[in-house]
Amino acid sequence: MTQKEKAKLVPVSREPALLTERDADKSPVLECIDLGITFGGLKAVDNFNVTIGRTEITGLIGPNGAGKTTVFNLLTKVYQPTHGTILLNGKDIHDLNTAQVNRAGIARTFQNIRLFGDMTVEQNITVAMDTQMHYTMPEGILRLPRFWKEEHVMHERAMELLSIFHMEDLANAKANSLPYGAQRRLEILRALATNPSLLLLDEPAAGMNPSETAELMENIRSIRDTFKIAVLLIEHDMNLVMNICEGIAVLNFGHVIAKGTPEDIQNNPEVIEAYLGKQKEA
Amino acid sequence: MEFLSYLISGISLGSVYAIIALGYTMVYGIAKMLNFAHGDIIMIGGYVSFCAMFYLGLPNIVAVLLAVIVCTVLGVVIERLAYKPLRSAPSLAVLITAIGVSYFLQNSALLIWKAAARVYPPVVEGSMQLFGGKLTVSYVSLLTIAACVVIMIGLTTFVNKSKMGKAMRACSEDKAAAQLMGINVNATISATFAIGSALAAIAGVLLCSFNTSLMPTTGSMPGIKAFTAAVFGGIGSIPGAFLGGLLLGIIEAMAKAYISTNLANSIVFAVLIVVLLVKPAGLLGKSVTEKV
DSSP states (O other): OOHHHHHHOOOSSOOOOBSSSTTTTSOOSEEEEEEEEEETTEEEEEEEEEEEOTTOEEEEEOSTTSSHHHHHHHHTTSSOOSEEEEEETTEEOTTOOHHHHHHHTEEEOOSSOOOOTTSBHHHHHHHHHGGGOOOOHHHHHTTOHHHHHHHHHHHHHHHHHHHHTTOGGGTTSBGGGSOHHHHHHHHHHHHHHTOOSEEEEESTTTTOOHHHHHHHHHHHHHHHHHHTOEEEEEOSOHHHHHHHOSEEEEEETTEEEEEEOHHHHHTOHHHHHHHHOOOOOO | OHHHHHHHHHHHHHHHHHHHHHHHHHHHHHHOSOOTTHHHHHHHHHHHHHHHHHTSOOOHHHHHHHHHHHHHHHHHHHIIIIIGGGTTSOHHHHHHHHHHHHHHHHHHHHHHHOSSOEEOOOSSOOEEEETTTTEEEEHHHHHHHHHHHHHHHHHHHHHHHSHHHHHHHHHHHOHHHHHHTTOOHHHHHHHHHHHHHHHHHHHHHHHHHHHOEEOTTTTHHHHHHHHHHHHHHOTTOHHHHHHHHHHHHHHHHHIIIIIOTTTHHHHHHHHHHHHHHHOTTOSSOOOOOOOO
8 A cells, every 4th residue: 555545544443532521522623643754764753643622722742852843844734744644624634735724724833933023013913814804906006995994904803912912012013122922922923813723832931931931821721712722732841731731642752652631641651751761670 | 517417317227227126136035036037037128118119019108018017927937937946945056047047038039039239219208408408317317217216115015015015024034934824925926026027127128218229138237237236235125225226326327427437337346345345234234143
């Protein structure tokens, strides 16, 4: 059987689908089936089977180099998976490119901040909304009513988003003039502006102090509750992960070595081994 | 009065450079490549308008529009066929390809229109006398300056206010991030080439009206000079291209008038070297300090 045929087949017996019971009655937002990618001979991610519920906050943890960001790159089609299937809202995204995946509902932030630094805070947000606007070029040039209406809607929505983090005053500031924490928050808002059903956060708390992290936890939860979306986050801050994630998947050397609720994970010997090394026999 | 007349001719020459430089700078800013074929698109614009006026007998304005359309299509096609497959190739490969495309266009023009220079009559004739006949300003000069100002204002508004313009700025800052925000990067790059090539067509008509001659190599020298102007002003910056183009034109006109016609080009490039020694990113360019 060729690699391609293999990829199209959905396994008969799937592993327990959802990480938690939270969205048990709804169809999941994301299903990864045997997802993997090989670089040369290296299996960077292999047999990645994770399903995420509609309004679930899921953590993806693991030691450095475990392949966490690679999973994000696979989900957003920055890398084309070499095997496996990704179902977003039940649809295979195999043939979509990065921009199309975003329009289909996956938005992300970056480990190292990648804002459009020379644009204002508001423009960073509205540029992410433009794909949802419908006015045509002549309407834009002639400033016809639909242009004004949609510009107005975009402005209102941008302000609404900024109010989540109390950043309305910064709307006209240049993005790269913001302090570090605010840039991280703006990245989240920019991702939200694309109207996703799944938000991927790559180390959202990196470089934040404990009080900023505590605030961020509240924000992530309230974003989930307000927008009714799923969040998948990569994070090294175990306090954050254990506190806000309903489900957790642990990745080590490209393999999922454990998944379940925070309690399951904390007591899983394999996870402890991956993080702390093997305990010597007494 | 002599000085004023040199200044005006410098400004109008500079305006042509500025219009060409805008094409270089936009493509560089968004696609991060030097499109050395840009100068030859100018020449194609010249020939298309020439043929439209003389062989087809179309009115001047229609000929110019036809040149704009042909060059826009040509620019987009070149991007699709020659540059898009190299999107993730090393920049040197793209550069060599651009030089190849440049020679391809030049030699195609040689094949179609032959090497002999054609006499290209200005698209608008005549001139006006100022200060009781002491100062003569040709209408072509005025048209060039006006065209440059209109293009500059239009382009700035477009880039700052329109959807596509915002997408262009996003792509110029971070293509991967833009793509992840749902922006169609390929369409944005195509649009950039379309705009750059349309400007090249206009520049071609103005340049030929200025020089009153046209041959297959017409575009190369002005192309290189406009590229210089773009670097001079800070490549990637739209106001930089405008400023760089104007200054270059004025320096060239003054050098021709007061120093030596033969040395004019050398002087232009010498000034470039000095400016880049003092401001390596160009006049309005941003110097990027790498965080270590």
